[in-house]
Amino acid sequence: MSKHTGPSTPDPSWPDPSRPDPSPTNLYAALRAAFPQDLSQWAVETDTGLIYSWRDLDSASGKLANLLASLDLPAQSRIAVQVEKSVESMLLYLACLRAGHVYLPLNTAYQKGEITYFIDNAKPAVVVCRPESFNSVSQIAFQHGTQHVFTLGDDRTGSLLERAAHCDDAHTVVDCGLDALAAIIYTSGTTGRSKGAMLSHGNLLDNAQVLKAYWGWSTAGGAHLAGPQGRGDVLIHALPIFHVHGLFVAIHGALINGSPMLWHAKFEPKRAIADMARATVFMGVPTLYVRMLAEAGLTPAAVQGMRLFISGSAPLLTETFRDWHTRTGQTILERYGMSETIMLTSNPYSADARHGGLSERRAGTVGFPLPGVGLRIHDDAGQPVPQGEIGGIQVRGPSVFAGYWQMPEKTKEEFTADGWFKTGDVGRVDGEGYVTIVGRSKDLIISGGYNVYPAEIESIINDMAGVAESAVVGVPHPDFGEVGVAVVIAKPGAALDTAAMLAQLKTELANYKIPKHLAVVAELPRNAMGKVQKNLLRGEWAKLFEA
Template sequence: MTNHNLFAALRAAFPAALDEVAIETGDGLLYSWRDLEHGSAMMANLLQSLNLPEGARIAVQVEKSVEAMVLYLATLRAGYVFLPLNTAYQSLEIEYFIGNAEPSVVVCSSANFGWVSKIAFKAGTQHVFTLGDDRTGSLLERAAHCSDQHEVVVKQPDDMAAILYTSGTTGRSKGAMLSHGNLLSNARVLQDYWGWKQGDVLIHALPIFHVHGLFVAIHGALINGSKMIWLAKFDPKKVIEKLPQATVFMGVPTLYVRLLAEPGLTVDACRSMRLFIAGSAPLLIETFREWQARTGHTILERYGMSETAMLTSNPYQGGERRGGTVGFALPGVSLRVVGDDGQGLPPGEIGNIQVKGPNVFAGYWRMPEKTAEEFTADGYFKTGDVGKIDADGYITIVGRSKDLIISGGYNVYPAEIEGYINELPGVAESAVVGVPHPDFGEVGVAVVIAKPGATPDGARIVATLKSSLANFKVPKQCFVVSELPRNTMGKVQKNVLREQYKALFA
């Protein structure tokens, strides 16, 4: 019987010489392929010893570390479902995710154990472990007593491997269910499309709680048996120092902007590099051109989503990488642009992007109605993105549906933030819009109407949000006004607000 477990495919790609270095950390620690094999086996054995139900969710909110990645591999290996959570999430958010996903196991940082465990046990979670970014924590202590031999659990392509929460424009987060087949098909396509070869070395400087760092980068290196230079946090000077030892780098546009601010970024520093990849947010054409001029390399921009992993890419070879576009649909992916009536649009016309392919998720966790809503009768997923395809077939993303803000590569949904602001004392109504920002690409700005007789303070509202929400979601400024601009139907005209505040950070 063929085992379609994603881990089995990644493990099969490990080099024969298991004692070679698989991962080198920024502070000089070396992990061999054998370390990954044995470490993931021990953690998988620990998870299986807990007698978890079939399809149990393992929720993880920890700082980036090689051990955290090994926990991901162990979860796949043991046949459970990995649920990564942004390290910036605070109590209100964690309470929702744990309540919704009902994980059997929660792994958090030691510093957060007090409040996270309280939420988890109250929600019925049986096991809470800690994992530090310094190779400490109860998870490692317990796993140390387990065998380093483990038989990979057999999985089918449609079996769930991970749940990634992605907020909806209604503000309620949805758990995208990704299967072993979804993730493996995407990893194999990208290995070929991006020309991964023997001897490639990846600089991994991304977080590992979302698609880009967890799936695109880690799967890319592992399925090619390639070494990773592992940086716990992005540090532009450290990246430049490591470039001569690497061949591939993946980053969000903000990282490229920060690298360009370093005088050490030169053609010579990039002499061994083969490929720079950008995604998770739009790359400004100025950044694209400045990178070409400074390094002699052309950034390859691609496009994907939590629900689909990667969908499109500019060509690695055999074609032009065009700034401002996300290239072509990847092999196996069908992408179309349709009008509001669902009819296909001619080249150059802007419409709604819909996709279909082996990488596209099965649906949202415990939301059958929402899932049905998001797919067309002929099986295409409605991405909620707006874009166009030119006469040459290059795809350009024009914007996110409605009002999504992409700040530093992270998605911020105004409706979610407005929900929290509207519950604060003295607030009658709020509107959150995205405005341009030189570093983050876009940031949120809140505009608030006071209740009669109340005098809410904008700075205090921002400070209050900081104590209960991830920092990237918190509006950078809050203004208290007498009224919000509205259309004849009474709907707030966010386009007017965006125009009004667009020069705030210019």
């Protein structure tokens, strides 16, 4: 086994702050300890001009935590949340942490069938939804045994805040232990059955502490850290908060450093560029960078106060990487993670002593394994591959999840006998230690930062009248990185209306899962065993969106 395909081990010289303080027994306690001493300073400014102080974050999340306590819920109850992005929805997440319950964020695009599955599977004690969704969501929730359903709007309205307003803001953080569950993140499987990845307080805290050190988060003022009030880093938060990138990486990154956030409820490229005059860190998916590159206002002067641009959740095209550097003089840092593991690798922010002092951020790579993360490349037989060759990526470390909710057999299946998690991604590690993701063994499509699993879409298409069979593959797209293309075979004598088929899909699936193109063909390419060769389909349709 080459040294670069075996587990990565932290360099002994790596600073102690990259590891979590063992004393906190609740993630919120660790985040709260990083708040500035002067709690009257601003912590969040919204795109509507609302200002929240650090005291506001602590007291409002305390009220919400006391509301949860008043419901007499069992310890580690699931709290399912499907609401629009708002500071209050972040406060609800913090309240769940400090109350010792399990946060279950749900994409706002999910439709009735998807919501029904999640509620039935997770059995949440509390469901929080948008006011306009109350009738449909509450009916599903009550039918599946949920006792409490609240509403929360993105304009600070809803029954959740109305009830919490009568609660005390003084709350004692629950001593739940770092092994206790903090969140369940649903990630679809190749069979279309979503799996709930169970993440503990310790998983999330370790990753936050490691990223704080590795990405150079600072509270010190200075020419390169021109944050307000001399507090150093300021984050532009322009991501959704129902998945790992926006909820854990971005929010934890700011809070564990006591850094303010400029809060964007919706991404708008002109506003994001304008706010860079007051910020130092931006996190986005490739689509956001593509949209900002289309703006004339993106210039070196516009970003001169920024120190770090991070991209993830989908592959960053080399063209986008290079165009951003040409336009701004800044180099995007690409990283790699999963719902089950949070962040695993990162291109270096500065010289990495573990890898010969290398500091280059290389297009097409996701950098080095983070301190504490073990990463190895094995073949299908479970054997290590030679350096530079392609194989399945396996990982282990303190941020790797405990398993899938209510799926012990699936959990066992996804781990090796010696305890490494099989990511399902395919990649290689070069002679200098840089990791490159070359594909996904399970045909996962990542479109605009969201996971799309072909089997889920295929099962619906195959049930449509006149359809004999379908195959969905991912192809390159200049805006979304990758999108789905559905290739369909009609039954003999059937005439398929592709527009009507896409319209039907939109009634059953979240919009980001809908294929960008649907074609009817005479046959699908197959191997000798009759299996559809999706690699040939991807090649056939690869240039569809090239223009």
